[in-house]
Amino acid sequence: MTQRIVALSGYFSRTLLRSLTGLIYILLSLAYWRVMFSPDQRTPDASYYILVLAAFGVGLTFLITLTIASRANQAAHVAWIVRLPSRVEYLTAVLLTSVLFATALQLLLAALALFRGPELPLTQIMLIPPIWLALNALTAVLALHATDFVASGWSRIILFGLIAIFLVGQSLNAKSGLTTWLILRVNDLSRSMMGSGWMIIASPLNSFSGWLQQDGPAALSNLFSLPFWPFHAIADAVVAGSFNTSQALAPAVLLLYATLLIMLAADIFANKDMDLTE
């Protein structure tokens, strides 16, 4: 299995590296370095260095994953796919190539940025790659779910719809438009139920409306924010310059998210009708 995955990863890497798209990614990385870490400017802070490169890694991983998945989804590879005992090996090769390629470019940029960059002690340098790698892995899996290569039926609509709901939900507060809209709809429903004599439903709806006007939005916002805790924790720790005990778990939680999403992607990919492009 390892030989097959390595052979496929090598092929995808070589193909991307020798293509115009691969060259564009390399030039994009250099341009990003020139703009964000210009040697003419003053030395950036360590936190700036870590976060700006993390953002670069996330963006680049997303784009590279889309590119490689699109190439992997071509009918030119059908005879190879049929040879594999499991389609998941093919998916693994795409994921592995995307993460490694993007991380390699990120590390190249990181090395360039150290030129007239922040002076980081070795212990702090050792702490940085796991943060970037966890973010890149999660981004690559999310990008895979966004592609025709993995998506099947409504899968990407459901997944990204859920993420959107959580993103919007975490900004809920008592004065937000969404909260006001929700309160009005619940009140309307409550009155309608009361008018029909269905007090057994109207009464809890009335209580729910009251809760939404007081503690509800804050509680819901906290609930929706919970999945995003690792991102906040990493950003806070990087700005503070060190991780406390709970913050140190954040990259591991991101890897857990990535693992769950990989399992979901593998399940979808293994059972879908492959719609290969010509």
Place this chain on the structure above:
Amino acid sequence: MIEISNVTKKYLNLTALDHVTLRIPTGEVIGLLGPNGAGKTTLFKLIAGISSPSGGKIKPANGVWPQIGYKPERLLFPNHLRVHEYLAQVAKLSNLSGSQARHAVDASLAKVNLQSAANKRIKECSKGMRQRLGLAQILIGDPPLLLLDEPSNGLDPSGQSEIYEVIHSLHEAGKTIVMSTHHLPEVTQVCTHLVILNRGQVHYENSMAQAMAAQSHIRIRAHKPLEEFGASLLALHDEIEVKDELIVLKGEAMFMRRQVLVMLLEAGYDVVRVEHNRVSLSEIYAEAVQ
């Protein structure tokens, strides 16, 4: 080797395969015939695992999926690769490495007569070369099950006969082959089984020998009407027909022709003509898809 049980495949409102049940026996060459849109390519995709059935099951008879060599009807390649690079990648995916892989690539190129193009980029290859390359890639790693969707498509007559020679040698090597084609004479030459699909259903399935024998018949014409003697011939076998001076032997009754001739002569009839009418595959096909 593979059992296909009650398989249905639907694409939105289109039923590409409708309750298809087939057995693909080990070591046989199955010729899959049918008009365009009959469901042949869909069946190949299901066996190859590119698509999943909407209903029914496809499973290996011994519970373990064999490695599959698949040549789709319209085989596309990563055009930037050289011929030998493409085949080397197939070898790696077939768990071959180093000298084993190189040997497998060389052997497959030799088998399809493509050694001269080994260093060519695939985009520079002609259509015939691509067809040969499609066939070369299925030979690597020695997969026991080969799926060939129109293997001779786009080849000139000599190229076609070379391809069918390769298929014949693969059969002799014990491979199980499922192939589709529109060239009926080649089916007669290389296939041991015949399956005719039409509108997603199996309309005909038989071994090639039985298919040809079942539809053939022998006509014996006497010099005068057989009258009462005809009844004694009818009693010999169910598949004997008598009408006036004509006797028709079908199916297994064809093996009784010598006995019938002797009886006729002994009864004092002269035999005017004996005809062995062999039915062609195109007649079987036409009857199955009409």
